[in-house]
Amino acid sequence: MCSRFRLFISILFLVAAMPLQAQVFSTNNGKVQFRSDAPLELIRASSDQMKGKLDIGRKLFAFSVPVSTFEGFNNPLQKEHFNENYMESNLHPNATFSGKIIEDIDFSVPGKYTVRAKGNLVVHGVSQERIIKSELTVTPSGCSILSNFTVLLADHQIPIPKVVHEKLASEIKVEVKASLIKP
């Protein structure tokens, strides 16, 4: 009786200690593009090194892109200034967005869903709570996301010097594309 009880207790221990087996979709090569459309200059750059994780059980997500991986720009000096003067990427190496999906989605049924992602967008080390609309497509291998939103430089304490006022938009258009794959 006593040994059987011990066995039961041991099983209980094992079950309790077992981590909740959450299914997490992930990506290592999500694409982030941005566009600054100012009267005198159009600046575009993109990175395909966004990492992302989506815990479909708890509807939690996190995305992170290294700021210094953005390429494009109108000249190499512009990229240097982007990192050195505006984003200060040595101090704030990553831009991140993490939070929870508001809608319930059945990840077992392939199809297109429009979802709202609520979370903290951290750019230039400054966090802003945002609800970002995104198109989520469930595929047999995982899901893909496509999202367009804007970022106000002022929201993230990125000042625009007077001399470049006509060359830098105060509102930056961002597009994020990623395929998250089942483990």
Place this chain on the structure above:
Amino acid sequence: MRKMFGYAMLAIAVAISAMGAGHAQDTTDLLSQLEQEVIGDNKSATNYTTATFKTTRLINGHTVENVARGVLDVKISHRFGKLNNGLYELFGLDNATMRMGLDYGITSTLMVGFGRSTHQKTLDAFFKWKILRQSTGKRRMPITLSYVPTVALKTLKFEDPNRKNYFSSRLFFSHQLIIGRKFSEGTSIQLMPTLVHRNLVTYADEPNDILALGIGGRQKISKRVSINAEYYYQHPDYKLRGTTNSLSLGFDIETGGHVFQLHVTNSQGMAERTFITETTGLWEKGDLYFGFNISRVFTVGKRKRG
């Protein structure tokens, strides 16, 4: 029985704590997992240090910076007359010498440039090769090392056209190593051992080869402004007669594609052999030249699509 009760309590406690942990796991957990991956990536990749200096010149001489591949840098530099010439010469502004130059980046580690100075009607050409690049991550390198050879051609008419003059007498060469390090976001320092060769010297006892050691650096005082200093030391017994060491102080002001450099120096020339070996001004006497360099970059090579 008591023992069993103890087991049961323990099991419940563990179960509750595990559940608690499950609740506490939120997005910060996913984000920290991502951060761990990023840290791992950084260790397996090499991150090169950028923006050690704002432009390819410190004041008169070179920095460890190159212009990027496919970028043309138009440089226009002025040195006015001596400040101690007084109001009559408007503190030197009535007399100016200038250098116009073009620098071009062939690859990210090799640039070439040429220019013409009004000072002694000199043409000059150089290349700058980055041998080592300061980096962190997989390949760690504490310094950037560059090699800059220059050749200069003095096209001023020979002083004595009646004697036998050789073309080679117009030529000057210099070889410079630049060892630089960006110590922090705002502070960069470099050492510049330099050899200057001249084919013709004025006096028989003057050396044809002069070895000098330069030291220079910058300290940023805001995101777009830095204070620069540059000094070239020559051995007192091993230099041209009546010359002194070059000391220059200045500012870099960066506005988008332009860099403005404003400075005060005791050297009038802007090529290696002139400011390193032919400086005659003395700071303590006020033999100083106010000057500026303007750099404007243009992307002329093919640009990668973003």
